[in-house]
Amino acid sequence: MNKKNIYGSIITLFIVGAIIGFNYYQKIFGKAVTKETILYIGSKHSLDDVKKQLSTSIESPENFIWVANRKKFTTPKGGKYILKEGMSMNDLVNLLRSGNQTPIKISFNNQDTLEKLAGRISEQIETDSVSLLQTMLDDTFLKTNGFTKKSALGMYIPNSYEFYWNTSAKKFRAKMLREYKRFWNESRIKKAKNLNLTQDQVITLASIVQKETAQKVERPIVAGLYLNRLKNNWPLQADPTIIYCVKEVNGQDFIVKRVLTKDLEIISPYNTYKNTGLPPTLIAMPDISAIDAVLNYKKHSYYYMCASVEKIGFHEFANSLAQHNRNAAKYQRWISNRGINR
Structure with missing residues (x-):
């Protein structure tokens, strides 16, 4: 074989090797992720499951398996992963293998x-x-x-x-x-003790305040009213607890638009018309504003409240039964005129 043929063969081998090397490089380090993708991998997902999920987000799902096998990645780690456009297969496999998921x-x-x-x-x-x-x-x-x-x-x-x-x-x-x-940090615990209430009792009262108020600005006032009743051993007479009792009897999905007189006779430790003090536990999930409204209640002399017909979503407060009865009569007329029977 003459030198010309030898050189030609070497060059050909070099070119073929370069092409093969470039293809391998592209498989591993070239751009593979075609669009930003949020990937959720279940705890029991297999590599094939992940491949199927990636089918519309990467250049070649087969390349993904090929690179994963070369890097001995066989068991995906569950979680949420954010794949950035332009990521390589190498970066993708490394991310999923590391389990470095996004919270x-x-x-x-x-x-x-x-x-x-x-x-x-x-x-x-x-x-x-x-x-x-x-x-x-x-x-x-x-x-x-x-x-x-x-x-x-x-x-x-x-x-x-x-x-x-x-x-x-x-x-x-x-x-x-x-x-x-x-x-329940030191400050909140101290405030609860100053009210002679446990943490559970604060949350119980807060759950009533939450259900009683549509406006957060009223919550410290309503909390103060209930605390006035508790301090004087009055029954809370909180309608949300009666609604809770009605739902206990009829199911949680039962809709109560109006508390009826007969509802006040339900025998239950959660009936705050028949029992003094707080119910045994909370009646719903109070949010932080309701809990803090109890801990930072507004001091006043109110003992009565009734839904306002002039300022919808708010209450009319009173410190005498006579004033409360006038407010309540106005509300009953308003609700009856709208045909709300339950």
């Missing part, structure tokens, strides 16, 4: 039962509502931390919290307990 924000409020809370949370993380509810109602956990199945809802302080999408039910509960303890 999410979970928020909740106005959940009247643990069942509804579990449902709300399950809409935001991987864990299902059944697992969440079972964990929330675990007898050992409740007993250890001083809660009952009726009072457990009070442990979940409405707010926005950072979690990983694949957080388990137990880890969710554990963080909520930590947040509950953090919420």
